[in-house]
Amino acid sequence: MAGGYYGRFGGRFVSETLIPALSQLEEAFTAFKRDEAFCRRFRKILSEYAGRPTPVTFASNFSKAYGLNLYLKREDLLHTGAHKINNTIGQGLLAKFMGKRRVIAETGAGQHGVATATAAALLGLECTVYMGSLDAERQRINVERMKLLGAEVRVVEEGSRTLKDAINAALRDWVRNVRDTHYLIGSVVGPHPFPEVVAHFQSVIGEEAREQFEAMGFMPDVVVACVGGGSNAIGIFRGFVDEETELVGVEAGGLSDEPGRHARTLGLGRPGILHGAFSYLLYDEHGNITDVHSISAGLDYPGVGPEHSFLKESGRVRYEHCRDDDALFAFKELSRLEGIIPALESAHALGYVVKNSPQMSGKNVLVNLSGRGDKDLSIVLGVKE
Amino acid sequence: MKTFDEALEIALDAGFDFIEVGVPFSDPVADGPVIARAALGALKKGVNLKLILDYLKGKRLGERVDLYIMTYSNILWAANPGRLSGVLKECGVKGCIVADLPNEEHPFFKRAGFELPLVSFATPESREEDLLKLAEVKEAFIYFVSVRGTTGGSFCLDADTQRKLLFLKERAKVPVVLGFGIKSREDVEKALTLAHGFVIGTKAIELLSEDIKAFERWCREIAG
Ligand SMILES: Cc1ncc(COP(=O)(O)O)c(C=O)c1O
Numbered sequence: 001m002a003g004g005y006y007g008r009f010g011g012r013f014v015s016e017t018l019i020p021a022l023s024q025l026e027e028a029f030t031a032f033k034r035d036e037a038f039c040r041r042f043r044k045i046l047s048e049y050a051g052r053p054t055p056v057t058f059a060s061n062f063s064k065a066y067g068l069n070l071y072l073k074r075e076d077l078l079h080t081g082a083h084k085i086n087n088t089i090g091q092g093l094l095a096k097f098m099g100k101r102r103v104i105a106e107t108g109a110g111q112h113g114v115a116t117a118t119a120a121a122l123l124g125l126e127c128t129v130y131m132g133s134l135d136a137e138r139q140r141i142n143v144e145r146m147k148l149l150g151a152e153v154r155v156v157e158e159g160s161r162t163l164k165d166a167i168n169a170a171l172r173d174w175v176r177n178v179r180d181t182h183y184l185i186g187s188v189v190g191p192h193p194f195p196e197v198v199a200h201f202q203s204v205i206g207e208e209a210r211e212q213f214e215a216m217g218f219m220p221d222v223v224v225a226c227v228g229g230g231s232n233a234i235g236i237f238r239g240f241v242d243e244e245t246e247l248v249g250v251e252a253g254g255l256s257d258e259p260g261r262h263a264r265t266l267g268l269g270r271p272g273i274l275h276g277a278f279s280y281l282l283y284d285e286h287g288n289i290t291d292v293h294s295i296s297a298g299l300d301y302p303g304v305g306p307e308h309s310f311l312k313e314s315g316r317v318r319y320e321h322c323r324d325d326d327a328l329f330a331f332k333e334l335s336r337l338e339g340i341i342p343a344l345e346s347a348h349a350l351g352y353v354v355k356n357s358p359q360m361s362g363k364n365v366l367v368n369l370s371g372r373g374d375k376d377l378s379i380v381l382g383v384k385e
Numbered sequence: 386m387k388t389f390d391e392a393l394e395i396a397l398d399a400g401f402d403f404i405e406v407g408v409p410f411s412d413p414v415a416d417g418p419v420i421a422r423a424a425l426g427a428l429k430k431g432v433n434l435k436l437i438l439d440y441l442k443g444k445r446l447g448e449r450v451d452l453y454i455m456t457y458s459n460i461l462w463a464a465n466p467g468r469l470s471g472v473l474k475e476c477g478v479k480g481c482i483v484a485d486l487p488n489e490e491h492p493f494f495k496r497a498g499f500e501l502p503l504v505s506f507a508t509p510e511s512r513e514e515d516l517l518k519l520a521e522v523k524e525a526f527i528y529f530v531s532v533r534g535t536t537g538g539s540f541c542l543d544a545d546t547q548r549k550l551l552f553l554k555e556r557a558k559v560p561v562v563l564g565f566g567i568k569s570r571e572d573v574e575k576a577l578t579l580a581h582g583f584v585i586g587t588k589a590i591e592l593l594s595e596d597i598k599a600f601e602r603w604c605r606e607i608a609g
Binding site: 011012013014015016017018019020021158159164165168171172175176177178179272273274275276278281283284285286287288289 | 409410411412413414415417421425428433434435457458459460461462463464484485486487488489490493506507508509510511512515530533534535
């Protein structure tokens, strides 16, 4: 990371109006990391409220069935049911640190929206969440949860009515209210310094997992995580980049490789500019963003965090994909074999492992189980056998 | 395209010195609902950069008025900035206004071979250090965005913003033009006491989507 770029990826491609706010955020973030009291408060909330540290579970039945050693980093056990809370508590405290009274957020599956509303309730911040109307339909329960938590949910009817459009709406809100509002972005995307801020707060996943493996006396051979914007993946990868460990990011393969039927940003996209960063992106010959598809609302995004683009080109991380039906299969398989219902997002990482289990035979494989799957039951039940 | 053609002639007759031609982008985050809707509508009809450039070239519009392209970063990036700047020059385009390209990222496009002037922005949030840097700008003009927000909204400058504007106008080496929310003759007169020029977008598009006669009357009124 130098001057807001990871190699050639990153930057701050936003309206000039937002530049001073991003500079302020960068300065505050640097000061925040050095502020003992705030850091102590962050760790205390993570442990006493959110439920850290999360365990690493050895999935013995699954391991036996597939001929490898599967370990799960259990972010699904966190309060609100996903890794998203690590980031929202961190940024919520950062917003307080900067003296902002209001936070706004975008949400796809609703997980980040719920986690933001939760942190806002805890910390006494006003909260508005933008959500595409298609997602609001798919994830009605999460809309109700956010409202219950005191957040205002604004449904976005523009464009593809999904995550991308929710981010557009949040950016428009931020430009108008930049003086008293912090944009609590939900993944390692957006203009600098957001990708670094979110990566910092999520890196607790990898740090913990690394210590947990050290205590067991070995390191995993492979670490696998799903990649939407890329925050749970960066979070766990950061604990292992300096090891020999193989790192695999799994994107949503959707239905096929045809344009509009997948969300394989790193696999099939090219570098481009959206939502403040130069990074891999799915767009057409004229530069307009392509529609994407995934069974999982949290992976249904045409962009990806700039650090992933860098890690792809440097070769440190390999990016693969998992199709909708393989993710569904893994969703059911983990539920049946281990009594753990994974989020459909995390099921993409598992689906990749299932599909490639012959090549991983006998290896120690760590999967970031980024969330739990209760929110996805209606989607899974809605899919015809 | 027919409305666009007529509108252009009307604007030229009314005596505007420069014309911005918007190239639609699928995710116009800096725009309010009126321009965003117009952009998405144009995209649906198949409007794109190449089509617009062919049209501008055919009309030799660059010979009659200062012509600027207004768009988003990814549209320029996708066209290959190095190759595109040659094409833009051939079409008589003077420069580009890129809504999601802040001043500090201009070098990103220059490094990629983009040779045309990129318009710099000042805003109510600009700090003194930003304004001093803007005073050194030598390309195109400086676009002072009058409000915190997207295009549309109403034209109103608080005292602090007026102070920043005058500070910049006194020092700038290129014209400072004011935009966002300007709708009426009254707004224009106010803008001209503070800046060297003004930009109008939303109101023009609003009127054009109603009827061309209203647009024509309004152009005359604005131009005074
Ligand atoms: C459980 C879960 N995992 C993963 C993601 C994808 O986001 P990211 O790639 O930033 O981890 C989401 C997003 O909503 C999620 O809810």
